[in-house]
Amino acid sequence: MDDLRTEKQVVLRVEDLRKTYPSGEATIPVLKGVNLIVRGGESVSIQGESGSGKTTLVHLAAGLDLADSGAIYWEETDITKMRKGSLPRRRGAFLGMVFQSFHLAPELTALENILLAARLVGRSVRTVKERAENLLERVGLAERGHHVPAQLSGGEQQRVALARALINRPRMVLADEPTGNLDERTGDRILELLLENCREEGTSLLLVTHNKVHAGRTDRQLFLHYGQMQPEFA
Amino acid sequence: MPWYFYLAFKQLFPSGRILSFFTVVSVMGVMLGVALLLIVQTVMNGFSHELRSKIVEATGHINVVTSGMLMDYDDLVEELNDWPGVRWSVPIAQGQVLMNFKNRPMVPNVHAVDVNVVEEMEYLERFLLMGAKSEDLFDDSVFISRGLARSLDLRPGDVVDVYSPMLLERLERNEIILPRELEVAGIFSTDWHEIDEATIIVTLRMMQDLYGMGDGAHSISLRLEDNLDSFSVAREMERTLFAERDLRAVSWQEQNESFLWILNLEKNVMLFLLLFIVVVAAFSIASSLLINVIRKTREIGLLGSLGGRPWEIGVTFCFQGFFLGVTGTAAGLAMGALIITFRNQIIGLFARFTGAEDSLQQYYHFTFVPARYEFSDFVIIGVSAVIISTLAGFIPALRAARLRPVEAFRHG
Numbered sequence A: 001m002d003d004l005r006t007e008k009q010v011v012l013r014v015e016d017l018r019k020t021y022p023s024g025e026a027t028i029p030v031l032k033g034v035n036l037i038v039r040g041g042e043s044v045s046i047q048g049e050s051g052s053g054k055t056t057l058v059h060l061a062a063g064l065d066l067a068d069s070g071a072i073y074w075e076e077t078d079i080t081k082m083r084k085g086s087l088p089r090r091r092g093a094f095l096g097m098v099f100q101s102f103h104l105a106p107e108l109t110a111l112e113n114i115l116l117a118a119r120l121v122g123r124s125v126r127t128v129k130e131r132a133e134n135l136l137e138r139v140g141l142a143e144r145g146h147h148v149p150a151q152l153s154g155g156e157q158q159r160v161a162l163a164r165a166l167i168n169r170p171r172m173v174l175a176d177e178p179t180g181n182l183d184e185r186t187g188d189r190i191l192e193l194l195l196e197n198c199r200e201e202g203t204s205l206l207l208v209t210h211n212k213v214h215a216g217r218t219d220r221q222l223f224l225h226y227g228q229m230q231p232e233f234a
Numbered sequence B: 001m002p003w004y005f006y007l008a009f010k011q012l013f014p015s016g017r018i019l020s021f022f023t024v025v026s027v028m029g030v031m032l033g034v035a036l037l038l039i040v041q042t043v044m045n046g047f048s049h050e051l052r053s054k055i056v057e058a059t060g061h062i063n064v065v066t067s068g069m070l071m072d073y074d075d076l077v078e079e080l081n082d083w084p085g086v087r088w089s090v091p092i093a094q095g096q097v098l099m100n101f102k103n104r105p106m107v108p109n110v111h112a113v114d115v116n117v118v119e120e121m122e123y124l125e126r127f128l129l130m131g132a133k134s135e136d137l138f139d140d141s142v143f144i145s146r147g148l149a150r151s152l153d154l155r156p157g158d159v160v161d162v163y164s165p166m167l168l169e170r171l172e173r174n175e176i177i178l179p180r181e182l183e184v185a186g187i188f189s190t191d192w193h194e195i196d197e198a199t200i201i202v203t204l205r206m207m208q209d210l211y212g213m214g215d216g217a218h219s220i221s222l223r224l225e226d227n228l229d230s231f232s233v234a235r236e237m238e239r240t241l242f243a244e245r246d247l248r249a250v251s252w253q254e255q256n257e258s259f260l261w262i263l264n265l266e267k268n269v270m271l272f273l274l275l276f277i278v279v280v281a282a283f284s285i286a287s288s289l290l291i292n293v294i295r296k297t298r299e300i301g302l303l304g305s306l307g308g309r310p311w312e313i314g315v316t317f318c319f320q321g322f323f324l325g326v327t328g329t330a331a332g333l334a335m336g337a338l339i340i341t342f343r344n345q346i347i348g349l350f351a352r353f354t355g356a357e358d359s360l361q362q363y364y365h366f367t368f369v370p371a372r373y374e375f376s377d378f379v380i381i382g383v384s385a386v387i388i389s390t391l392a393g394f395i396p397a398l399r400a401a402r403l404r405p406v407e408a409f410r411h412g
């Protein structure tokens, strides 16, 4: 019935996803049949208490980890059935990822860090140089492109990481607590940039956050509770 | 350029810094090992080459022998002289005699030459000290090696008594034996220790008399043109000239086979041992890279999440080992060649500072260090250093490639 409500294309569909972690003799079920749909250009937030499995869900959705059962569709492709070797490249082009830590390469400048994401999926630097500079400008770091991460503040580094996530024009951005390490104002700024990108480039956003205000700014709010997705309620 | 080469270069030469400590130290480690290897191997080549030419100088290129004594050899000498590449040939005899001077007996080797071969006599003159002339060698005179002269305190003009082992036979027949009295006509030095230690040179006629050889000789010694391979000339002679005849041509290489074998062994053992310096340098590369991999766990995980394949991530680190190896090897070969070029100045400087100039001259008998490049040394040293360094990058690479992004994020 979700599909009927809108003709917009589904970018991410998660079906009955289950994941348990071994814990000594026993196993801990973390995800107990999660369903999730994200459509083109849509922003979706996931909240949930610590340990509820949000990061686990993001990692599975990104194809970085293997689920016990269930299906994950990137547009029409079920990535749980995809050949392992071809997944990384596909992910690099399909997804942009932003984490709580920024993970910038310390030996590269801000601009080089952004361009590295393009190199990683086999694109030539010449074709994306301009976009990289535009993105730097958009995140307000036009003047800082030639600085290495050590010369940037945490908020600035996260903005570089955001530009890096967007360089390949991904269909969807997965953001796992991107503002967790930042002060309120800087965090707000990052959120604005994420949402602005959804509007302007039609990218979808899946945002994991503990910040109710941030969650309220997204199109849909979801809650992960005891390993199951609760429908949107306040 | 694929991203993994790009990132490897960037880790070696980070943006915003002039030089990376890790890169400089790693390159220097390999460089020092390679330079030392090249220097040692090249100097050993030099010494070995000196020794080889000393052997040839002192003993000739080829010895033609037969089973037993060589009789009526005049025609054979003619034939050998006409053989392409032969400069001259000389009948010789060798053995040992008992020599007595002022009641101090010695048992020197005796080398007898046919004094009629002018070329050989002219050649001998280069070994004679204090301006002695080779034409001073008569049947009743003798040339004495420097070592022998020193131990018996002999001077030109002294007269020594020489007894042949053959005299024993006569002694058994109760004949009275008298020694040959020979006058020292000159002292020689070849710089070839074995010969200089205790050798005398007499005329072939005197030797024939001492050893009761009649008109025979022990062998015919050949001198060849330069740059001829004695071994193949010897084989060729045996195949054609000596076919059907009871004659053999023994090259100097065959005559000194075990000595040459030891020289070669020495060089290979040195190569093997010194290669461990490169191995140690490689270990430091490996440990630095491994620390890098562990320190960069999260960033490596991120490379995976950004689209990097495991093998590409591995290559990023393996390539660093390879690059450090190639750079260090090139620098090491250049540094080694530079030091070899100025080796004598360096040793001279060193000797002057330590005041060791005289003892170098006195005990080691050299005033310069010989050196001789061999192309194969460059290849062997270069290839092994690069392989060892690349292997050093292999272990960290494996670790990086095995790292799963999820674990990287959780652990970091």
Ligand SMILES: Nc1ncnc2c1ncn2[C@@H]1O[C@H](COP(=O)(O)OP(=O)(O)OP(=O)(O)O)[C@@H](O)[C@H]1O
Binding pocket: A021, A022, A028, A030, A048, A049, A050, A051, A052, A053, A054, A055, A056, A057, B410
């Ligand atoms: N590799 C692992 N082995 C065992 N248990 C794990 C592993 N990874 C995660 N867990 C467990 O799975 C549960 C969910 O973890 P997850 O990181 O997904 O939570 P989260 O919702 O992201 O929490 P937070 O809000 O604190 O980030 C936790 O109880 C955690 O301890």
Ligand SMILES: [Mg+2]
Binding pocket: A054, A055, A056, A176
């Ligand atoms: Mg989490």
